[in-house]
Amino acid sequence: MVHSGTPASDWIKAAARIVPSERQLAWQEMEFYAFIHFTVNTFTDREWGTGDEDPALFAPTELDARQWVRACKSAGMTGLILTCKHHDGFCLWPSKHTDHTVSASPWREGRGDLVREVAEACREGGLRFGIYLSPWDRHEPSYGDSARYNAFFLNQLRELLTGYGELFCVWFDGACGEGPNGKRQEYDWPAYYALIRELQPGAVISVCGPDVRWCGNEAGCVRSSEWSVVPAHMQDNEKIQAESQQVDDGQFASRIGTQDDDLGSREVIRRHSRLIWYPAEVNTSIRPGWFYHASEDDQVKSLEELLAVYYGAVGGNATFLLNLPPDKRGLIHERDLERLNELGNHLRETFRDNLALLARAEASEARGEKHTPAMVLDGDKQTYWSPREGTEQAWLQLELPGRAIFDRIVLMEHIRSGQRIERFRLDARTCDGSWQEIYCGTVVGYKRICCFDPVEADAVRLTIEQSRWCPTLSGFGIYRSTAKEARA
Template structure:
């Protein structure tokens, strides 16, 4: 009885952990893009060392509006631009360094990629986000302590002040310690700047709002929990695995101990602080993060990307897909075609099958039953569920049953739901289904139920 009472009290505390308004707004987006672009695009590198000449940067056909339109066609709601990668080259004319577009021949040094992209986003009603690498291999003050933190804070302030609303700030955890430069990043100072200048922006990866899922191959967990131990907030601040090429091995580097981060079993044995820290799945449409001509035939097929979408956006995560422009400043033809195909696949979720949903009160505490009737028998292979996560993530077990050949049979049993759960099943024909919540941390509220016949 003592253990039962201890768990009950813990559940009361857990169910009080809920998303902030900025986290809710971010979760609703679901799918958005990453744009890796810079000097690495011209040197055929992934991690530049800060010595490449700005004279190489010459995107003569830069078309940020086309970037945005291509990503919108894929179903994305916004995008994050690598304003400065590890090489330190800035895609805007920063007042604090000459290592930027101001020193390039592009537009005679008068260009600003960040402004072009931000304006394109705002023009197309598309969310704008920034990536700013704390590791800077070109800046002389890197590794000196406070002087570099001042430099970084100044650049962060420029980006958050001069380019309109920002929905996400993405901080990579890579650093220069392998090169003998130890720079203590003043994370709290960075966060304070963001909260002051862009209060609705989430801070991702090395930040308090959005958690890195743990790999960069687009792999989501079967059960992804948003209420997790606070220690995960600092896990990526030295991210040795960050920004890797998907070589087929990296996807398998998720340790078994990391597979379950927030189930009842895990939390029962955890006595520290818990936080709302949802996961973001990220991967690139190509093996690399920056454009490489040799990878033009290695673009992931739309069907592969759609499966990642289903398991990430449909697995209580968001999906961040990288699209690298080529040296001319355009997105390559193969990528454009693939993203259009992906968008057509995702558009199927705009057309749910006709169904009437009735909620039935179940006397057992924290149980709910939903009855779904269709006007005529429907062929279906996908069921979308979702919780009202403003009340926390509550569902721990559920079952789906359907009438098939006159018999009500179980067709799926799952655990977590979260913001969205896209349940793929074998093709069935039915006019009646039941969804029952079997276990929940408090009285649940399912606010999304839809049936689909999805063609792949």
């Protein structure tokens, strides 16, 4: 509904009070995690299989799930999502509902279960484990007979939800093809979601699901303003193109889609009657392809490219899902390992020392003793500074104990209280005592990493120029990077 005749303060206040679920919050705090694409495609040198591949092709000689976990941890990742079944229908676990599985392969003499090996390696290594299950199955004869296939798919989904411990994510894409009988398969999304909620209530459902949305591309590109509060129709499973839809009050609202640039500004949300918390995930591969191809060994993304995606995603109120394709040996390739280690070392070194920890914080105002400026420096995501309710412009200043050189500032909102900040500016007090603008931005959300040219200063001021109802800030960190990379 267009909020015509309704005071802006009312619908802005309502938007500010939309908050994440506990599962969404736990997922957001993971920040950076891995995709593992590995199946018969690895051995046929394809991206998409046809479904008629001989399971005997699946024959990794040195497969080591612990090596995958070590690779993820070297980069600073917190979780791993395994492609348990891709569009070819080959199952990496011994499913009881098809013979197109690892049981029919020579790997582990037909007694292997790769899903179990990866789940156990993740638990041992301290990573959270998630699953990808393709709704499109080019091998299964019942595909295209919607009722039969949905029952088959639910049976396989149940196996994965009950056999491998706690999952942090169930990842679906929307791929859909013609069945062998020529009928179009209609996925029973509500039944899939209901089973996940029943058996894995802590798992988010991405990105064809109600918890996490696709950023709109697979190139790692991100918006300058990534809103977590968006119109409710963004949860639709079909790709949405810009169109008009009739709404309850007889007026018309612009229907926005995942690839639109603006998903949640005031101009957008004022046209919609129902808003939801629906945050973004940015996914891309460390190589051009999603599966391993030897021809791409010299095309591993550079450190600079990976950092640009990281700062745009994790530093832009999204999460970063980076694909790592094991090779025919069943190992992450040495070139990928080298790059992951470089990335992890850079991030660990850059964000090791917070130059703001000994700073003195002051602000234009504070909402009582529980929300003082000092709360942004205590390292606790549950505490935060906020001005009085209804105060939409405010400032917060950090006085450093001395001059310091820095080029990174990390801001974090208290998203349990919603996403509030809409526009802000950062200024630094330089050696001559003058104030210099070093960064201007729009949304903050869970985390905003502000990247700029190095500056030497003894104070930093955050000016919130526009916010919803009143801003919150739970973290304010100042850092110096350790490598030359693309400025985000």
